[in-house]
Amino acid sequence: MSLLELDGVKVHFPVKKGILFDRTVGHVYAVDGISLSVEAGQTYGLVGESGCGKTTLGRAVLRLVDVTDGKVVLDGTDVAKLPEKEMRGFRRRLQMVFQDPLGSLNPRQNIESILSEGMAAHGIGANQKERREKIKEILAKVGLPGNSLSRYPHEFSGGQRQRIGIARALVLEPDVIICDEPVSALDVSIQAQVINLLEELQESMGLTYLVIAHDLAVVRHISDVIGVMYLGSLVEEAPSDALYEEPKHPYTKALMSAVPVPDPEVEDRRERILLLGDLPSPANPPAGCRFHTRCPWKQDTLCATERPELTDLGGGHKVACHFAAEIAAGEIARTSGEVVPAVREGVEDVDPEVVATSGSVAEAHDDAAEAADAAEAGEIAVPSPRGESTDAEAHDAADPEAPAGAADGDAAEASDGKLDKDEPVRLDKEDEASEGKASEAPAGK
Structure with missing residues (x-):
């Protein structure tokens, strides 16, 4: 049985019109009937162009947005139908790493406060001392020093802030982590570090990922199964290697053809x-x-x-x-x-x-x-490169009836006593002075 299963999930946002009556005139079909399943310990990659509904689907799994229809089943329990009090306990098992590492961290709180807030809400750790030790352990796993506890988000680099976001999810010991564009805001060198970190944590802690991204190279590297979304729907799903080697859907074919190949x-x-x-x-x-x-x-x-x-x-x-x-x-x-x-x-x-x-x-x-x-x-004449004419073409243009040798002789005689075309032209001082005066003369005179 799958750890996380989505069955016909729909998220429709109403379009309102009017100030007094606020009537609904339509809907935005952000997610429209998606079904997928994620096995325990697996990484499911979700790709598609901007605006196709990937992030909305991830938020719907966490119930950060309301599910219009369908089921979101976590370990046999339909999360979409749970009362809010019961859902609070389930949120510990479902965590999210957001796209913007700085915007998702409270600038008024230091790192210890940010990480311990969720632990206190879910009753993890008997006191602040125990929570602090747990936080130091998690920070070491994500590659941050223990003295980071008293520092604030703005004091860290982009890659370090994303590691803090990952640590915030890990301190609650979740079953599933939804990574929404986890490396899109980072430099290429930092992207590789964060992706490798996610893989190491998955192996050591048995995590399950739902990775949302538009970078096809990143998704292929980290994912076991990939789903392709288009306009709120899932158009193709396959194991990672099979999807890249032989895409079946026309939209996936177009996406794969846009992936650059290192070999020129x-x-x-x-x-x-x-x-x-x-x-x-x-x-x-x-x-x-x-x-x-x-x-x-x-x-x-x-x-x-x-x-x-x-x-x-x-x-x-x-x-x-x-x-x-x-x-x-x-x-x-x-x-x-x-x-x-x-x-x-x-x-x-x-x-x-x-x-x-x-x-x-x-x-x-x-x-x-x-x-x-x-x-x-041999059906057509091939023009010379850069518009230069050949000797035969120049001869034909001068006199089609004259023999080619005559044209060559005339050209040789004409060149006697004159500068070779490859030699630079040198001006006397008088010529240079006259040329300078000519260039200084106003236009029209």
Whole structure:
């Protein structure tokens, strides 16, 4: 049985209008029917673009926002239906590490007060002395010195403040920690330290994580299972390696194509799927599949009329797409969207002017590839680089009927007694003076 299970969770925020009557005119469908499960000791990564409802879902698990419908089951108990008094005890088992480490810490309290406040509320430690010893133990685990107790949040760096936030969650000995963008506000070098710390704590304390992030590289490093959210819905779920090696949903394919590859040769030759159009509003989501307005593989049937269910394709790989199997098999071609293809051998970087005339980067790549093929076949003349003309072209332009040798002889005679083009031109003092006067003359004279 899963430690944490979500079944059809919905979080809808009412849209009010009017000052006196305050009537509801609509809803924002921030989270709209999400089901997932997290095993004990597992890390579940939740990814998606900004505004898709990831943070709202994490807050709904803690009941920091009200759940409109569905179940949030922790160890067999539906947290969403618990009375407030009973929920207070359950909050010790569910803790959260927030995105902004400074904004989530009280600037008027020192570190000892911040960490001991939750312990006192849940009856951990018989007195302040016992709580202080417990806090020192936790601070040592997160890599902070014991003399930090009397210091205030503003006296620490960003990475240290995030460690304090992690320590605040750990002092209550929770079962599940929800990490909401735990490293997005930190430098890259500090990100690695915090991620490694979370993994070490999980191994030593048997923690279970729900990690919310938009950095796909971070999520892959720390997660066992990854869920992809789009416009309040879960569109794909799979083990970490399977999702990155073979994404099934069109939206996941587009996300993975945007992940940079360190190898420049691979980066230049892989396809990138560029989604067209804007993200629909969660207050007015499209009918049918939520992604069909931007999907490069959308079909005339089902996509715009019927909402797909999250279906298991085998091996724990679940996809909410009517045509996921057909797309994976290559039976359905792209119907829209823009794809920047791999750079073919012999085709250099595309000229921006060619992009402007072709209408898109993909068409410009195609035009450049066709030109390269024609040049190899000898069907067209290949212009010299940087607009320079060859000797034959210069001869033809001067006199098409004259032999090439004559043109070369004339050029040799014309060059006698004159400066070589590679030698720098030197001015006499009189020439320099006259040139300076000319440059100082006002315009128009």
